[in-house]
Amino acid sequence: MGIEHKNIDLSVKLxxxxxxNPLMTAxxxxxxxxxxxxxxxxxxxxGYITKSITIKPxxxxxxxxxxxxxxxxxxxxxxxxxxVEKFIKEKVPLMGRYKTPFFxxxxxxxxxxxxxxxxxxxxxxxxxxxxxxxxxxxxxxxGITFGTDPALVKQITCEVKKVIRDKILIVKLTPNVxxxxxxxxxxxxxxxxALSLINTFTAxxxxxxxxxxxxxxxxxxxxxxxxxxxxxYLVNKVYNEVAKPAGIPLIGGGGIRxxxxxxxxxxxxxxxxxxxxxxxxxxxxxxxxAEGMKNYCARHKLSSITELIGSLx
Amino acid sequence: MEHHLPKKGIFxxxxxxxxxxxxxxxxxxxxxxxxxxxxxxxxxxxxFVEIDVSRLALPAENLIPPQYSDAAKRNIILRxxxxxxxxxxxxxxxxxxxxxxVLGPATMRMKTLKSGDTISLIGPxxxxxxxxxxxxxxILVAGGMGAPPLVHLSGLMKSQCKxxxxxxxxxxxxxxxxxxxxxxxxxxxxxxxxxGEFEKHNIKTHISTDDGSAGLKGFVTDMLKNWLIQNxxxxxxxVIYACGPEAxxxxxxxxxxxxxxxxxxxxxxxxxxxTGLCQSCAVKCxxxxxxxxxxxxxxxxxxxxxxxxxxxx
Numbered sequence: 001m002g003i004e005h006k007n008i009d010l011s012v013k014l015x016x017x018x019x020x021n022p023l024m025t026a027x028x029x030x031x032x033x034x035x036x037x038x039x040x041x042x043x044x045x046x047g048y049i050t051k052s053i054t055i056k057p058x059x060x061x062x063x064x065x066x067x068x069x070x071x072x073x074x075x076x077x078x079x080x081x082x083x084v085e086k087f088i089k090e091k092v093p094l095m096g097r098y099k100t101p102f103f104x105x106x107x108x109x110x111x112x113x114x115x116x117x118x119x120x121x122x123x124x125x126x127x128x129x130x131x132x133x134x135x136x137x138x139x140x141x142x143g144i145t146f147g148t149d150p151a152l153v154k155q156i157t158c159e160v161k162k163v164i165r166d167k168i169l170i171v172k173l174t175p176n177v178x179x180x181x182x183x184x185x186x187x188x189x190x191x192x193x194a195l196s197l198i199n200t201f202t203a204x205x206x207x208x209x210x211x212x213x214x215x216x217x218x219x220x221x222x223x224x225x226x227x228x229x230x231x232x233y234l235v236n237k238v239y240n241e242v243a244k245p246a247g248i249p250l251i252g253g254g255g256i257r258x259x260x261x262x263x264x265x266x267x268x269x270x271x272x273x274x275x276x277x278x279x280x281x282x283x284x285x286x287x288x289x290a291e292g293m294k295n296y297c298a299r300h301k302l303s304s305i306t307e308l309i310g311s312l313x
Numbered sequence: 314m315e316h317h318l319p320k321k322g323i324f325x326x327x328x329x330x331x332x333x334x335x336x337x338x339x340x341x342x343x344x345x346x347x348x349x350x351x352x353x354x355x356x357x358x359x360x361f362v363e364i365d366v367s368r369l370a371l372p373a374e375n376l377i378p379p380q381y382s383d384a385a386k387r388n389i390i391l392r393x394x395x396x397x398x399x400x401x402x403x404x405x406x407x408x409x410x411x412x413x414x415v416l417g418p419a420t421m422r423m424k425t426l427k428s429g430d431t432i433s434l435i436g437p438x439x440x441x442x443x444x445x446x447x448x449x450x451x452i453l454v455a456g457g458m459g460a461p462p463l464v465h466l467s468g469l470m471k472s473q474c475k476x477x478x479x480x481x482x483x484x485x486x487x488x489x490x491x492x493x494x495x496x497x498x499x500x501x502x503x504x505x506x507x508x509g510e511f512e513k514h515n516i517k518t519h520i521s522t523d524d525g526s527a528g529l530k531g532f533v534t535d536m537l538k539n540w541l542i543q544n545x546x547x548x549x550x551x552v553i554y555a556c557g558p559e560a561x562x563x564x565x566x567x568x569x570x571x572x573x574x575x576x577x578x579x580x581x582x583x584x585x586x587x588t589g590l591c592q593s594c595a596v597k598c599x600x601x602x603x604x605x606x607x608x609x610x611x612x613x614x615x616x617x618x619x620x621x622x623x624x625x626x
Contacts, residue, residue: 030590038321059606060595065593065594065595066584070387075593281586283323283435283590
């Protein structure tokens with residue numbers, strides 16, 4: 001029979017804050033604040049991670065910016081966004097409508113950009129934390145070039161940490177490295193309160209008729225169910241080698257579509273999970289996954305989802 | 314308290330019919346009830362739906378044309394956008410008609426749908442054509458698969474704007490690519506092809522094909538231009554609505570500029586979500602104040618744009 005749903009606690013701790021359930025939106029797949037309003041009650045999410053915000057507005061890359069692949073897709077949007085000033089004026093005030101904690105993903109071309117954006121955003125009580133995007137594969141400067149170099153990860157994490165006051169600092173890691181734990185360790189040593197992983201894999205699709213890449217940017221980031229087993233492996237690796245010893249929570253993601261997928265990540269060591277590509281096809285899927293998690297807990301007689309974190313045998 | 318109905322949402326629809334039409338076209342008829350009915354009853358021509366066919370099986374191997382056999386094997390994850398060919402509202406339900414061709418892994422699955430099946434729709438999405446009721450003449454220009462939303466538009470205009478003259482130009486590569494053309498129903502006297510879908514509303518249709526296999530030989534936009542030269546409609550009292558391949562829309566925009574007749578175009582872009590989340594369907598637009606370029610989203614700001622706001626490349 002198991003436990004009744006009302007007695008199952010899905011809440012998890014992320015640094016100094018508490019999420020009512022482990023479900024979070026993945027940056028770049030859910031808009032700025034209220035875009036999912038037509039489809040879900042945003043208050044039912046554990047946390048909301050916005051799309052990347054940069055110091056100046058960015059137009060983004062030329063089209064085509066996406067292409068579907070076998071059980072996945074490539075994107076090369078190029079961090080198109082309205083810039084931090086407009087974000088503060090138009091989007092931050094909307095956050096007050098919801099009880100869900102908001103985390104703003106920030107990106108930049110140079111370290112000073114990250115620091116400036118973080119400094120401006122840290123003033124707002126509506127914002128619970130910041131996620132450092134040092135893993136975008138689709139921009140010429142910044143992004144992944146930071147996330148693959150331990151010295152730069154150190155510098156950027158330390159500099160941003162200095163200006164964000166009480167905000168939670170999440171560092172989002174790229175899988176496009178030889179050893180993800182090396183980068184994870186540097187971020188944790190410099191004061192990251194949580195790590196999120198993984199960003200997309202650099203990839204390419206070729207049009208064999210024209211012999212040209214399909215994407216205008218030539219390469220893009222691979223996401224979707226195709227990458228899920230690799231993401232589960234990397235979450236487990238970082239959990240064992242860095243997060244567990246340091247007592248730092250992981251936000252796991254990569255191809256999650258169902259409650260079963262999400263539970264795999266939690267068993268592997270994730271405290272929270274992000275839903276990304278799946279929201280494109282089913283914008284209500286994060287809320288459905290939360291329900292599915294309760295069914296799993298009931299069946300396995302778990303009164304709290306936290307019993308499952310890192311429980312891999 | 315008044316119940317607030319959202320403008321769009323995720324709904325299940327039942328398939329009433331999925332019929333092969335002519336050589337390569339299929340016409341699917343979907344019925345929405347309850348909330349779906351209420352939301353879709355206000356859908357307008359030029360808007361679209363995102364259909365989830367990812368859970369459908371492929372047809373048997375021998376039913377897949379060899380030229381599509383590689384593409385059909387791909388596992389799909391994203392929904393596919395389709396514009397409306399018609400929407401019929403009754404007391405209990407809304408019936409949505411969609412015309413499609415089989416050209417990839419999604420539509421290959423879609424053609425297996427049969428009466429009684431249920432599918433998931435997101436919609437109605439985007440902004441449709443805006444009908445300028447004070448105009449005397451409306452010119453509809455359709456290219457290839459651009460015909461369905463203009464059939465929808467012509468039906469609506471015929472009932473709403475009784476005094477407006479509606480002229481339709483339809484072009485295609487060849488007779489087999491002429492949307493809605495069915496040899497079994499439509500008469501073929503080479504230069505006098507009739508398209509039942511427009512003829513049923515008593516609308517005069519001019520047809521052209523690139524190879525001359527039906528109607529006049531040449532591009533539909535050349536036919537449009539010749540008609541404008543001969544008939545000299547008053548530019549202020551005339552409006553053009555165009556839907557078709559990008560090159561045809563670019564040519565329509567050029568005609569619009571040359572004859573100073575305003576023109577709405579329905580654009581197509583690769584899109585992952587259709588709801589403004591993924592930012593992939595960027596349309597380069599002109600800021601008329603300072604001449605700079607910026608991107609709008611095809612799914613949310615379009616798919617219908619005024620031709621003079623788009624930067625044609």
